[in-house]
Amino acid sequence: MEYSQTLTAFSTRDEIFDKSRDTSTLATTYLAYVSKQLQEYSGNTQSAHVGALIIEPVIHGAGGMHMVDPLFQRVLVNECRNRKIPVIFNEVFTGFWRLGVETHAELLGCKPDIACYAKLMTGGMIPLAVTLATDALFDSFSGDPKLQALLHGHSYSAHAMGCATAAKAIEWFKDPETNHNIIPQGGILRELWDEELVQQISCHSAVQRVVVIGTLFALELKVDASNSRYASLYAKSLLQMLREDGIFMRPLGNVVYLMCGPCTSPEFCRELLSKLYIRFGEFNRA
Template identity: 65%
Template sequence: MHATLVELVIVIFILFKQVLALRGSYHGDTLGAMEAQAPSSYTGFLQQPWYTGRGFFLDPPTVFMQNGVWKLSLPERMNPEKVKVEDTSFSLRDEIFYNSRDGSSLAGSYSSYITRELSLHSGLRGFTHIGSLIIEPVIQGSGGMLMVDPLFQRVLVKECQSRKIPVIFDEVFTGFWRLGVESAAELLCCQPDIACFAKLMTGGIVPLAATLATDAVFDAFVEDSKLKALLHGHSYTAHAMGCTAAAKSIKWFKDTQTNFNLISEGRLLKELWDMGLVQLISSHRTVHRVVVLGTLCALELRAEGSNIGYYLVTSTL
């Protein structure tokens, strides 16, 4: 986990007590980052005995392929029976990312759900005590390779930014072409106030991470006294080998001469998975769901009890 994000989360806890996050998310195994996650297999007493979970966690709607059809699963607190049936299934995966969905009744339902949950949590204190929203955009990785409905995350980001709640995108897993685009923010069609990158930034050769921020966030830590600065880091900060590997890796990612999978003037990766085969796999009696996007292909086998959602067969190219 990159130290700068952890620091920001800790600052948020000190000043505002809580973050807003999604169930199923995972933001690292350091103290501050763990507190920003909902209870899960990673936060049990044997894993993290100090965990308390200082966040307000929303249940997200998820999308997956099942029996050859892309389906939308809605949280119970959203009253799914009131959502139109035609809004809960898609013949093509790309339909899930269409901006035209912003005008649908489902978008209104998402907005109402988010507003209601925030109001119940905030009571008479308003929204100012929520320090930030932190999400893994589109795909929740370690939590089970869950694809969160992009429309929901887009509405959530807009609702938070309209309330002056800063938005953090944790792109440690999703960034640098993992999902077929350079940044998952492109799939959501919205921009965060803080974005965190790692892993594929160096092509997976050496460790390196970067945390980007808007001028407003950056300037909030600028003052004559260093006591207001983000002082903590780790021994790999800006190390020459990592930065050199990242510079070369990013250049190769973006160059059609070195990355033969690029299309659309270097902005997208071509489809890497045979969708006919994916549909067949999703219809197998032992397969519960399949998620395919960019270099990611994940399938969940049918299971019972505590094994549900945990034993996944996953692959990334």
């Protein structure tokens, strides 16, 4: 099966997430591709060799901050549901307003069977992770025989300090009195990154692409194939310059990114972008 590639431009980010796209030609193309791939794994049986679908919603973090078309992920999730394949959202990185919303069931317009959270759940103050499951999935392990139970636990289950910190952080993030970035109608974050500066950076000759959503700003530097790997040191000199400005960034090869907190002011985010843009001039001459 062959698929032609077409480029689609969107005037706003909201259009990318609009569920009206579900009836588009592209949705049909995605469905044909997903069905073909699942058929190869499962053969003629009902997904006999597919245990579950695990995805990072919207943004693939460690893979290079790649934004995935929400329509593709929605089609993928819905088709897996039709085939009785459990759906797992890995929101360890993306959850709790990292991408501007509390959970990505809202952003994608579909819900998982299992969701995994950590990191921003406690505001980064203390390590804590949580795995949530639907009632249907949880109940499937209930019963009299011990071997039917999910015999798994963690040494620090319900760790008191972590739970207390998470409860306070979530309360803090949701309250407009403590988080001036939250928009009460809808519970989403307002735009934190200056649009004009983002545009200037994205048009810079050293930049391949830019992703801006929620508390995340990421850019990919233009490089040849040999410098595009995860372990590439191509961005080292740029990062060293930014450290002199008090900005410490962890690179993913030739991808560098900034992450603020849900309560970080847009003014501070603008300051970060300004320093980054100024350093690009020196980076190009290096």
